[in-house]
Amino acid sequence: MSATIIDGKQVASEVRAEVATGVAAFVERHGRAPGLATILVGDDAASAVYVGGKQKACAEVGIQGFDHRLPGDATREQLVALIEQLNADERVSGILCQLPLPGHLDGVEMTNLIAAEKDVDGLTVGSAGRLALGLPGLRPCTPAGVIRLLDHAGAQLSGAEAVVIGRSNLFGKPMAQLLLQRNATVTIAHSRTRDLEAVAARADVLIAAVGRAEMVRGRWIKPGATVIDVGINRLAEPPAGRRSSLVGDVCFDEAFPVAGAITPVPGGVGPMTIAQLLANTLQAAELQAG
Numbered sequence: 001m002s003a004t005i006i007d008g009k010q011v012a013s014e015v016r017a018e019v020a021t022g023v024a025a026f027v028e029r030h031g032r033a034p035g036l037a038t039i040l041v042g043d044d045a046a047s048a049v050y051v052g053g054k055q056k057a058c059a060e061v062g063i064q065g066f067d068h069r070l071p072g073d074a075t076r077e078q079l080v081a082l083i084e085q086l087n088a089d090e091r092v093s094g095i096l097c098q099l100p101l102p103g104h105l106d107g108v109e110m111t112n113l114i115a116a117e118k119d120v121d122g123l124t125v126g127s128a129g130r131l132a133l134g135l136p137g138l139r140p141c142t143p144a145g146v147i148r149l150l151d152h153a154g155a156q157l158s159g160a161e162a163v164v165i166g167r168s169n170l171f172g173k174p175m176a177q178l179l180l181q182r183n184a185t186v187t188i189a190h191s192r193t194r195d196l197e198a199v200a201a202r203a204d205v206l207i208a209a210v211g212r213a214e215m216v217r218g219r220w221i222k223p224g225a226t227v228i229d230v231g232i233n234r235l236a237e238p239p240a241g242r243r244s245s246l247v248g249d250v251c252f253d254e255a256f257p258v259a260g261a262i263t264p265v266p267g268g269v270g271p272m273t274i275a276q277l278l279a280n281t282l283q284a285a286e287l288q289a290g
């Protein structure tokens with residue numbers, strides 16, 4: 001027995017088709033398209049690729065993209081002014097400030113300036129609080145996309161042991177909240193966790209978001225577990241026998257024979273993040289339109 005591969009590209013294209021239908025209905029009703037503003041500060045190559053992917057995805061589903069770029073030495077005041085301008089712009093349904101920001105700017109502070117109803121990343125204090133309290137709101141894109149993948153894979157979440165490795169505000173914490181909402185027994189493990197391997201091996205659903213290439217080995221995985229790999233690590237060249245130089249936080253070749261289902265990298269969680277951003281932008285536009 002070996003794992004079923006969870007095809008994130010396929011599920012993402014289903015989500016995008018749903019969003020495209022919803023966008024068309026929105027245009028019909030309101031005579032304008034939902035809009036997504038992205039903000040990229042500086043010229044980090046990976047960030048530029050991600051933002052480009054988000055803008056391209058908007059165009060494909062009929063969302064109007066507003067692509068804002070600031071130089072790497074932009075001042076706090078410049079960025080504040082841009083966010084305030086976008087908050088006030090009725091054509092802009094959602095605002096995404098690509099992280100990380102250059103060192104002289106505070107990503108948490110800047111993200112928090114985004115109007116609650118335009119927070120399509122779900123990363124403001126308000127959105128995080130609404131999630132923690134179980135109130136409706138915009139959810140962070142990557143964790144929301146992971147839930148969608150788990151549902152697609154038919155994973156039983158209620159009563160399951162779920163282990164999330166990684167405790168970031170961007171992913172680990174909101175992921176744990178969403179799993180809790182689905183009645184999983186949730187453990188958040190991290191760099192100080194004692195005997196991480198033994199904790200991971202308890203998991204019926206194992207989610208890795210540590211940012212270390214292939215750290216999760218085959219013997220860490222409970223036979224039949226559902227494994228979600230959130231890591232995106234770029235190696236200098238593709239590993240032996242692989243086409244892509246991107247690898248996840250899970251050693252795929254070791255995990256594949258043990259797991260029940262597993263996401264690949266690339267083509268797993270990454271495409272879902274973008275699809276969920278589009279879904280959040282449509283949701284934000286609908287909420288604003290009343």
Ligand SMILES: Nc1nc(=O)c2c([nH]1)NC[C@@H]1CN(c3ccc(C(=O)N[C@@H](CCC(=O)O)C(=O)O)cc3)C=[N+]21
Pocket residue numbers: 049050053096097098099100121141232246265266267268269270271273274
């Ligand atoms: N405010 C903010 N919101 C974000 O959502 C955000 C961010 N900042 N900063 C960086 C991370 C990273 N991120 C990805 C999105 C798509 C892929 C993706 O589509 N990956 C493809 C491969 C892409 C490639 O080839 O490089 C895949 O996994 O198949 C990856 C990573 C969003 N992020």
